[in-house]
Amino acid sequence: MEIKIGIQHTARELNLESNLSAEEVEAAVAAALKDGGVLTLADEKDRKVLIPGSKIAYVELGEPTGRRVGFGAI
Incomplete structure (x- = not known):
């Protein structure tokens, strides 16, 4: 799964490919927030x-x- 994370006061976003499911990523983000x-x-x-x-x-x-x-x- 492709994940893009925007970080405050940073011009570029963080891109990464992960084997986690969307639900796992959502749970991790919700817990961190x-x-x-x-x-x-x-x-x-x-x-x-x-x-x-x-x-x-x-x-x-x-x-x-x-x-x-x-x-x-195309």
């Missing part, structure tokens, strides 16, 4: 991302799009 804790997510290569809950601006969840190859019609 509610308690003012830290959002911890692992990407496909088991690297961890830690974000303070108070600094999260938005979270966008979606399925990854397949990469297009070649010069075929």
Whole structure:
């Protein structure tokens, strides 16, 4: 699953691919926002991302799009 996280006072968003389901990510984000804790997510290569809950601006969840190859019609 593709996850995009906007962080306050940062021009760029954080993009990562994770094996977590949308429900698992939603629960982790809700817990971090509610308690003012830290959002911890692992990407496909088991690297961890830690974000303070108070600094999260938005979270966008979606399925990854397949990469297009070649010069075929769009």
